[in-house]
Amino acid sequence: MADHYETLGVSREASIDEIKKAYRQLARELHPDVNPSEDASERFKSVTHAYDVLSDPNERQRYDMGGDQGGAGGFGDIFETFFGGGFGGGQRGPRARAERGDDAMIRVDVELSEVIFGVQREIAVNTAVLCGTCSGSCCQPGTSPATCDVCGGVGQVQRQVRSLFGNVVTMHPCGSCSGYGTVIPHPCVECGGKGRVRERRTMNIDIPSGIDTGTRLQMRGGGEVGPAGGPNGDLFIEFRVMHHDVFSRDGNDLLATAQVSMTDAILGAENTVAALDGDVQLEVPAGVQSGDVITIRGRGIQALRSTTRGDLKVAVQVVTPTKLAGREKDLVRQLAALRKEEPPTLGEFQQGLFGKIRDRFFRQG
Incomplete structure (x- = not known):
């Protein structure tokens, strides 16, 4: 082999x-x-x-x-299958008391603004840590494990089984020491002889940019310490990106809606608006229509494990005034007379504003 x-x-x-x-x-x-x-x-x-x-x-x-x-799968394995132990009295030695700890998982809520560039966060984890009293030895300070009197420290005992093949000697884990080869005469009072205790501890984690709800981060060795001070398991952190009242996302693009006045829609305008990572200049072109999407390049979310950023896409909603003063009405009438607009005609039913915005967002993506 x-x-x-x-x-x-x-x-x-x-x-x-x-x-x-x-x-x-x-x-x-x-x-x-x-x-x-x-x-x-x-x-x-x-x-x-x-x-x-x-x-x-x-x-x-x-x-x-x-x-x-x-x-x-040799001849000895056949006997092990029938009799539950090694064939011919072979010994594998005592099992290690120290074992790898379990993996742990926690869920962390993240604001959408924190996803743009990533952020460092302090989190609290309730998990098993090394016992501070015995340092994982499982023994009360000043004492040590003792050799098992039953198995003599080998962790296994022999049993003789009569079978069709004659008397067969098999090996089984020692019931007195559970196969460890040693016993703990004076278990640590703090951990009850386990070598570990449960404790709420804090740690700093780096939340990467571009994560989404359901993204998991694996921290090797960040999980529970094993019995008797065995190696730590891993810690898995699952993220949930919280809802934002103004901005939503499509992949690494940020989406928002801007209400534009009728006059700005006609003449065009440039305004400063607040984005998640600071102010941006929103340039509204003359003649913009409700449902049009204005793209601001490079002001979206920084992609996971990359320096590339998505875009900020702003859908326009033209706001028609519902109340006008007398002078304002006169000016609008004069404009209507100058433009000599055609009266409305019936055509195919069109979807609402939000449906138009949705389609244009995805068309541009």
Whole structure:
């Protein structure tokens, strides 16, 4: 059976990043979708199994100590299937008390204005942390684990089973020490012998620009510390972008509506308006119609893992005055007389303003 390290082409001292890099390169070459040959399929299975073992700290430690010889399914495995233990009295040694901690996930609400460039935020997490009294040893200070009297520290006990093949010796986890090989005579009072306690802690996180509701950020090692001071799991942060009363988004574009007076719509105008990241100049062209969209380039949201920004798109809503003074009415009548407008005629039914705005937003996108 080939060594897992040889299968991946890495040294026994390889880091987890080197193991991942080697696996990804081999997987791209041997994946059945890319290389349909039977030899490649078998190698892909071997490479995947090797990666599954070496990428898990506990499995890798067990493998380095002589466990997990590839799962080839030899004669001893048949007896293990029937009798629940190793064949011929083989010993795998005690199990490690320290184990990897669980992953944790929290949800964080983010304002739309914070999404434009990203922001640093302090968050609170209720999770398991290393016990400050015993530092993960699980023992009361001044004491230490004791060798199990039942298994003698090996973490397993032998059982003799009579079968069709004769007497078979099998190995089972020691019930006295749960397979650890040691017991804790004086458990830490603070953590109850677990090596960890629950605590509400705060941490600073960098919220990247361009995230949307449902985006998840993975912080390796930010999750719960494992039993007996084992390595931390990961922390997953899921974001929810809050509703804004004025601005909405379409991908990395920001969308808004501007009410324009009748005179500005006729003559055109330039005004300063407040955007999410400061003031912008809104240039209203002469003759603008309700439903027209004015695009301000580069004033949208900065894309995730990029310096490119979307646009700010402003839909125009021309506001017709409902009350006019006598002089104003006279001037409008004079304008109407000068323009000699044609009377309205019936035509195909047109959708409302918001439907027109929606269609124009997406047409421009």
